[in-house]
Amino acid sequence: MQLDQLRALTAIIDHGTFDAAATALQITPSAVSQRIKALEASVGHMVVQRGIPCVPTEPGAVLVRMARGMAMLEADAHASLGEGGSVPIPVVVNADSLETWFPPVLFDAAGWPDPLRLEVEDQDHSIRLLRHGEVVGAVTSEPASVNGCSSEPLGAMRYLPVATPRLRNRFRRGGRIDWAYMPVVRFNAKDDLQDVYLARRSSTARPPFVQVPTSRGFVVAVRAGLGWGMVPEEQLEDSLETGELVLLGRDHIDQPLYWQVWKLSSPRLTRLTESVRSAARSGLRRARTTGG
Numbered sequence: 001m002q003l004d005q006l007r008a009l010t011a012i013i014d015h016g017t018f019d020a021a022a023t024a025l026q027i028t029p030s031a032v033s034q035r036i037k038a039l040e041a042s043v044g045h046m047v048v049q050r051g052i053p054c055v056p057t058e059p060g061a062v063l064v065r066m067a068r069g070m071a072m073l074e075a076d077a078h079a080s081l082g083e084g085g086s087v088p089i090p091v092v093v094n095a096d097s098l099e100t101w102f103p104p105v106l107f108d109a110a111g112w113p114d115p116l117r118l119e120v121e122d123q124d125h126s127i128r129l130l131r132h133g134e135v136v137g138a139v140t141s142e143p144a145s146v147n148g149c150s151s152e153p154l155g156a157m158r159y160l161p162v163a164t165p166r167l168r169n170r171f172r173r174g175g176r177i178d179w180a181y182m183p184v185v186r187f188n189a190k191d192d193l194q195d196v197y198l199a200r201r202s203s204t205a206r207p208p209f210v211q212v213p214t215s216r217g218f219v220v221a222v223r224a225g226l227g228w229g230m231v232p233e234e235q236l237e238d239s240l241e242t243g244e245l246v247l248l249g250r251d252h253i254d255q256p257l258y259w260q261v262w263k264l265s266s267p268r269l270t271r272l273t274e275s276v277r278s279a280a281r282s283g284l285r286r287a288r289t290t291g292g
Contacts, residue, residue: 005039006067008032009047009056013064013134014088014117016053039063056132064133065148065262072136072266075114079267084113089272090135092119092126095187095215096157097139097257100234101283108275114268122190130260137261137272149260154276155284156254160236161197162245163228177248180205183227188213193230193253200251234283254285 011021012032022029040047047060056064068090075087089109093102098120109116119129130138130146145151163182171182184194184207198205212221215235222229223239228248239245259276261269 001039001042001063002035003070005035005042006063006070008035009039009060010064010067010071012036012048012054013056013060013132014090018054056134061132061134068133068136069262069264072264072268076266076268079113086114087268088117089114089137089268090117090119091137091139091272092121092129092135093139094122094126094257095120096232096235099215100157100232101279102139102276104279104282105272105275108278112268112271122188125190127260136264136269137259137276139276140258140260141255142260143256143258146260148263150263151258151260152277154257154259154280155286156256158233158285159193159230159253159255160233161228161248161252162222162231162236162240163248164223164225165243165246167225167228168246168248179203180207183208183210185210185212185218185221185227185229187211187215187218193255194228197230197251197253201249257284 008021008025008031011024012018015021015024018032018036019029022032025032036048043059043063045059046057047063049055049057049060071087075085078085089112098118106116119126119135121129126135126138126140127142127146129135130140130149139154143151143153167182168177171178179198179201180203186194186209188211194209208227210221210226212218212226218229219231219235221227222231223244230253231245233252236245240247257280259273259280261273
């Protein structure tokens with residue numbers, strides 16, 4: 001196992017393909033392939049699952065984490081010696097957080113020597129990237145810490161069930177909403193907030209849905225009247241006061257969020273964690289799991 005082999009592996013995971021990794025490393029795709037074959041021969045395991053994008057195997061994830069840790073410690077050592085240099089800081093955050101409370105972290109990162117690389121993934125699924133070593137920190141709904149990581153509560157995002165008055169009135173029967181037929185907006189197939197809300201109302205309805213896979217587009221779709229949805233309160237702005245949107249019930253969902261980050265003694269990770277904590281204190285509610 002050699003350093004250039006580990007760098008080739010990390011480049012493949014970061015850039016998605018062997019060709020893109022070769023471009024980043026300024027070597028040929030054949031050289032990248034040879035390094036990976038040599039690495040797999042030395043550890044006795046396949047380390048990359050070929051595809052678009054390429055992803056690490058379980059043994060490969062262990063090596064990716066080791067390679068990232070080594071790169072970060074090397075950069076810290078250079079900084080301690082007064083030398084320049086930087087190392088990418090890959091982080092995963094959910095789309096709603098990126099649109100609401102997380103942006104102060106981006107402003108902080110603008111003054112750091114290291115490039116911040118953001119992945120956007122549902123808060124329920126971001127933990128996979130952390131396990132695979134593809135990121136060093138994650139905003140997630142999973143409180144149980146991944147092996148080798150610490151976990152701390154950040155607070156909660158409050159989601160409210162809203163629709164346009166026109167849509168609500170179209171599907172109101174005898175003063176009650178017909179949840180089985182009123183269309184719903186969802187972010188993607190992993191988005192279950194609307195299903196959770198329906199279940200809390202003892203409804204087994206599976207209404208028609210509109211899928212809009214961006215946080216801002218989701219809100220636009222609800223405001224346009226394509227369907228109802230669970231919208232972060234911060235993204236509602238003044239739409240409830242103006243009557244553009246109406247609440248479909250008095251209850252809400254508070255989604256607890258956690259910050260999971262590698263247990264690595266690095267000033268870079270300390271700086272990142274402090275920035276995330278500060279943004280969460282300003283932008284999130286104190287965690288509560290249910291509303292009434």
